[in-house]
Structure formats: C-alpha cells, structure tokens
Amino acid sequence: MEFICLKCKTKERIPHEVVEFLDETDLIGVDTSISPRFDCQNCSGKMVPIYYIGINGKIYEYKED
16 A cells, blocks of 8 residues: 655555554544555654545545645
C-alpha cells in the first residue's frame, strides 16, 4: 500500500497487513474521519494513504490541492 508525506511528498510502501492491523487497533476512541498515518522518515511530516478502504468501510483517498 502506498503512502505519501503531506509535507515533502515522499512516497513509501507499507504492507497492507500492517495498515489494517493498526487501523483495527485504533478503532476505540479514534477519529475515523482521519486516515491511518505514519511519521515520514525524511522530514517531520505525516504520511497518509494514497488510497485505502478502512476496516470500517470508509474510503480514504489522497488528492493534491
């Protein structure tokens, strides 16, 4: 699954199983309107999925402004 940094636009592949596992463990008390995020290894930005259907059925899609 491909993620992109909102700050520096670096792309990184993260295994789908890892994203789903973290998505599932975050269901309790977490704002589901925000996609799963990871810290960027190149800067202080946050990485978001380019396209992901969460375990709750919500579609998260990155779009350039």
